[in-house]
Amino acid sequence: MTQTLGLIGSGMIGGTVARLAVAAGIDVVLSNSRGPESLADLVAELGEHASAATPAEAARAGDLVVATIPLHAYDRLPAADLAGKTVVDTMNYYPDRDGDLPELSGGALTSTALVQRHLAGAPDRSALPVAGDDEGAKAQVARLLDALGYDAVDVGTIADSWRVQPGTPVYVQPYFPSQLPEGLDLDESLRWFVDTPGVPVPADQVRKLADQAVL
Ligand SMILES: NC(=O)c1ccc[n+]([C@@H]2O[C@H](COP(=O)([O-])OP(=O)(O)OC[C@H]3O[C@@H](n4cnc5c(N)ncnc54)[C@H](OP(=O)(O)O)[C@@H]3O)[C@@H](O)[C@H]2O)c1
CATH class of the missing domain: 3.40.50.720 (NAD(P)-binding Rossmann-like Domain)
Known part of the structure; x- marks a missing residue:
């Protein structure tokens, strides 16, 4: 009380x-x-x-x-x-x-x-997209992400999850400060992703990028 x-x-x-x-x-x-x-x-x-x-x-x-x-x-x-x-x-x-x-x-x-x-006290807080069919489960995941230091952006159901899969605007690349350099082979690309410090992507940006995805 x-x-x-x-x-x-x-x-x-x-x-x-x-x-x-x-x-x-x-x-x-x-x-x-x-x-x-x-x-x-x-x-x-x-x-x-x-x-x-x-x-x-x-x-x-x-x-x-x-x-x-x-x-x-x-x-x-x-x-x-x-x-x-x-x-x-x-x-x-x-x-x-x-x-x-x-x-x-x-x-x-x-x-x-x-x-x-x-x-939340962190204007640079980064967000991650979450898709799922169960609202309660998504809320549970959002609480976990919050505890881990991330905002969650609900992008819809599992059927909607294509919006955040490889090749879509929100997938991986926005969390890096620049585009993957051209001409790298697979190993070099992986190394670049591992070695390059990430940048935060705020929730409104994640939402915008997920909305921009096209099939
Ligand atoms: N009235 C409703 O029926 C109703 C219903 C639901 C929701 N709301 C929402 O609830 C909120 C308050 O509504 P209200 O009708 O109570 O408004 P209100 O009568 O105008 O009172 C606003 C209060 O906020 C204070 N305040 C303004 N800026 C502040 C600041 N920077 N730091 C600390 N205090 C600050 C004011 O203090 P000073 O006078 O000293 O500036 C005043 O005490 C609004 O967002 C409103 O939209 C209102």
């Missing part, structure tokens, strides 16, 4: 969650963009179970943290202070409010995937 709920954002949603949490006997640490002093009235209203802090402090204080700010500010969520925490994301993408976020307007990522990528 959550004992202390950290809130990053204390507006309509954050304030409401805080009221419900306090009524349930849970301590809350509220935060916003303007600083703890601007939350004095809300803290006073909520009583002894509530306090106000900076977003980083609220992140560290919570054994569960709710991120509930306008999505355009997602990259100011304190990723280092949220490392290892479960974060609940209430945020939605409203282009009129948040401006154009190309990965969202282009459909490459969901808003929560964008937030997750920020919180």
Whole structure:
């Protein structure tokens, strides 16, 4: 059971969650963009179970943290202070409010995937495509890849897996900094792949390349 709920954002949603949490006997640490002093009235209203802090402090204080700010500010969520925490994301993408976020307007990522990528703390995180017929199994594989340090990109069913097989745009080559030099025999090609340091391929790029595959 959550004992202390950290809130990053204390507006309509954050304030409401805080009221419900306090009524349930849970301590809350509220935060916003303007600083703890601007939350004095809300803290006073909520009583002894509530306090106000900076977003980083609220992140560290919570054994569960709710991120509930306008999505355009997602990259100011304190990723280092949220490392290892479960974060609940209430945020939605409203282009009129948040401006154009190309990965969202282009459909490459969901808003929560964008937030997750920020919180994963590694902008250079590489992704691998995953295909399968069982959603639960794919989720299990995605969790394993996450633990190993990779994002997973769901490219569909086993019937769709041709999209990531040899000769397709996403297969092997994008994970290298340059094209395989021409004129190498098989042994030389293998050596080149082994000796050449790889480069990360982010999830949106893996998705794009898998979509580009043609039969
Ligand atoms: N309202 C709804 O019915 C509803 C429903 C579902 C989801 N959502 C989503 O939930 C999120 C919050 O909605 P809301 O209605 O609660 O918004 P809101 O009333 O406008 O409150 C936003 C809160 O975020 C804080 N904030 C803004 N930038 C911040 C930053 N960089 N660091 C820390 N705090 C920051 C604001 O603090 P300051 O005031 O100090 O700037 C304010 O406390 C939005 O993404 C919204 O789309 C809303």
